[in-house]
Amino acid sequence: MTTEISIFAALAALAALAVLVHRNRGTRKQSEAEVNAWKLRLELDLKNAREERNLLLDALGDAFLLVDSDANIRFANEAARSLFGARELVNRPVREAFLDPRLADALLRCLATGEPVQSRVVLPQQTSPRGDLENRGVNAWIIDAAQLSNPSDGQDPTTRVIIRDVTAQHQIEQVRKDFVANASHELRTPLAIINGYLENLLDDDMIEEPEMARRFLTIMRKHADRISRIVEDMLVISRLESGEANALKVEPFKFRSCIKDILERLESVIRNQQAEVSVIMPDPALVLQGDRFYWTQVLFNLVENALKQNPYTGLKVGVGCERAGDSVRIWVTDNGVGIPSADLPHIFRRFFRVEKHHSQQEIKGTGLGLSIVKRAIEAHGGTISVTSVPGSETKFLITVPRELG
Secondary structure (H helix, E strand, O other): OHHHHHHHHHHHHHHHHHHHHHHHHHHHHHHHHHHHHHHHHHHHHHHHHHHHHHHHHHOOOOEEEEEOOOOEEEEEOHHHHHHOOOOOOOOOEHHHHOOOHHHHHHHHHHHHHOOOEEEEEEEOHHHOOOHHHOOOOOEEEEEEEEEOOOHHHOOOOOEEEEEEEOHHHHHHHHHHHHHHHHHHHHHHHHHHHHHHHHHHHHHOOHHHOHHHHHHHHHHHHHHHHHHHHHHHHHHHHHHHHOOHHHHOOOEEEEHHHHHHHHHHHOHHHHHHOOOEEEEEOOOOOOEEEEOHHHHHHHHHHHHHHHHHOOOOOOOEEEEEEEEEOOEEEEEEEEOOOOOOOOOHHHOOOOOOOOOOOOOOOOOOOOOOHHHHHHHHHHHOOOEEEEEEEOOOEEEEEEEEEOOOO
16 A cells, blocks of 8 residues: 555656646747747847938938948948949948048047047049049048947947038138139239329329329329229129128019110220120010119120220120020120130139230229129029130120029
């Protein structure tokens, strides 16, 4: 009896053990399944987080890079990929990815010191990060680099790099510097001449010689008029570039009357040169939407420029205007000596003059007329182009919307 009880107890223990083993096996499988589920969830969350990060960084307007401690690029946002064109960025060393080593210098200093670095880089067109897409000439960039992770936590530092295009600001600054330098030079010359003649009149007692004094005063008046014209032209350009162009006094006006006004103002010059001015308007009643003051400036400068650049008799000047769909085409032509092809890309620059080897007795123009023309037309949403065949035809062609939006 005792033996049977022992056998029964042993069987019961084996059964209990079997049940316990089965339960443990089920618990282990359940635990493994739960762990795998957590891993999948974490991987999915990490993937979603990376996708959200990439979407946010791709939305940035500036190029954004993540660089590891070995100066290899690990991430590049959409702006960076677009900036560098077809060149591969990710997993490449920075110095290989950038065409010009000056772009990488700020980043490498940051990696070496661990300190934030911001640097302004001015590059020639050939080594712009935009590669063959660069057509702006000299280009400027801000390189801003700083570490994101703390090396003290045992991980290699990651450095973020922002590349910002500041070419437009750089060019504006350069234009302003050039403008001040050129304006100072243009004003200094007539002022020096006026002061010189004043010294002769006062210090050499030439004021007692009426004929000599009259000749000196006539020259001084011409140069004073030149100073006045330079100042007036600079004020017009300043208004066009300072935002006042956005507040144009737009109203309908008959373009024929605008042409008539400028021809009346230039009547004496036209008569003295025995020039022939023809007006071509299929629709004499054509109405243009715009600021009449600036359109008068445009036509006056173009016609006066044709007359001044060709100071001989028999010049033929044409002024025309016609509808072209939703636009209006306006042109001014002359059959004078023309503009050399090398000068054509530069004629709208401020203070640029085409050398004509005219008499030294002539008073030069301000060199601002065509610059005013271009900016006034652009303020009206239009464009201007020029073609020239010396001795045959020089033509300024303007295309402008019939109505400003």
